[in-house]
Amino acid sequence: MDSVAEYWNDRALLEWQVELGVTDAILDEPVDRYALAPAAPKSKPQPAAPAQTAPTAPPPRPEPQAVDAVAIARTAAASAPDLDSLATAIQAFEYCDLKRGARNCVFSDGQPQARVMIIGEAPGREEDRAGRPFVGRAGQLLDRMFDAIDLSRAHTDVARATYITNVMPWRPPSNRTPEQAEIAMMLPFLERHITLIDPEIIVLMGNTPCQALLGRTGITRMRGQWTDVLGKPCMPMVHPAYLLRNTLAKRETWADLLALNARLRQKEA
Template sequence: MDSAVDYWTARALLEWQVELGVDEAILDAPVDRFEKVEEPVAVEAKPKGPPVPPQPVEVDPAQEATTAASAAVSREALGDAMQAFEHCELKLGAKNFVFCDGNPDARVMIIGEAPGREEDLAGKPFVGRAGHLLDKMFGCIGLTRSSPDPAKSIYITNVMPWRPPANRTPDAKEIAMMLPFLKRHVELVSPDFIVLMGNTPCQALLGKGGITRIRGNWTEALGKPVLPVFHPAYLLRQPLAKREAWADLLDLSARLED
């Protein structure tokens, strides 16, 4: 209490305020209610519980394959890019990467399905029984994988460079992720003719199967003349189909001569 105001004076002032209707004391000093007051800044409350981990970014294997394949400026670089590709689980169970065989300058490029057991062991396409039959078939029209002459040689690859378990047919997802590499392979080799052996390469490049219906019918893919034919493995199971296969080879030979 201020020493200048005695008890009786202070009591008289208090009683006077009570008579005026003052019944509550708020502050010791007056407050200007018209003065602008800064609003307090709201602080966002942090959520309780453990932090939410960042969600993984979804990867498109086909898009990554397209990027990797486009960057390859040679067959060797393409092979390296395919071996570095981590999205095809077939490589986990395969013994070897099977890329190609034959003369890369050949006018004829043969595309098969995928390596089998013998191919997986050797690291080369078409070296088993089916491969021996393939060599005999094309040898009959003067073409071999060992000839240095582009007009008398063949170049061989597959849609899939790794052997599927138990030689099963590659599924659509596996074909789609490896297709950009196959397309780039064709671009780099630039053959005059492409021979598709069996349903899988036809599905990959033509978007359709049913080899018994479409074999022998010339079509086009990737800007190249394409001939679907029976796979040699099918001919080993169905010897009577060799006559149709021979007719397809004669047709190819005639195209090469023209």
């Protein structure tokens, strides 16, 4: 084919491709479409993520205020002008956890004008039920002990009467020994109790009242030895519950009772 004929043939083919919609020029060399890597699918445009802002830190919690239960007890006790208001202040005191497990607040028993004030440890099961100190087996023995020297919580003559209370007004779980912190927070009430009663002689029954008012324990060594509590003569004695377990100690307790009775008679002379 001569050059003129070839030109018109090529032009006719080009115009035919244009009519078919071809927009790209034909390359000089053929392209093997099967050898090309498949085109990646077009991803849909994703909406722009909102700008992330740093989370705002919560405001710091205020530090819990430490409660000075002893100071609160001291203020409440000092503001009690009489026994009724002292009992009310003790019942309103919310910082001793023993209160939550007890049935009753065991305040006292006996004659407030008595010459002898007996201080025990804490209520037991029977005392918690009755709301009175020393009413169980140990309490019955206590009554017989003081009856032997003509002293009684029920005595009509206040000169021969006794007044009974405890360091703790609430029963500890399973009759356990009161903890040091529990004793410390109830001590202001006990000291105010002694001041209001103003006895001639104080009897400390067992280790717990000795620890509270004398700052030491070891009742078997301390018993029978006169000391002072808040300016009052004081006689430490073993607790009646100890005597129920150790009957041989009753002999020494009888000697302590005789010494107490002699001290009272001496004051009467």
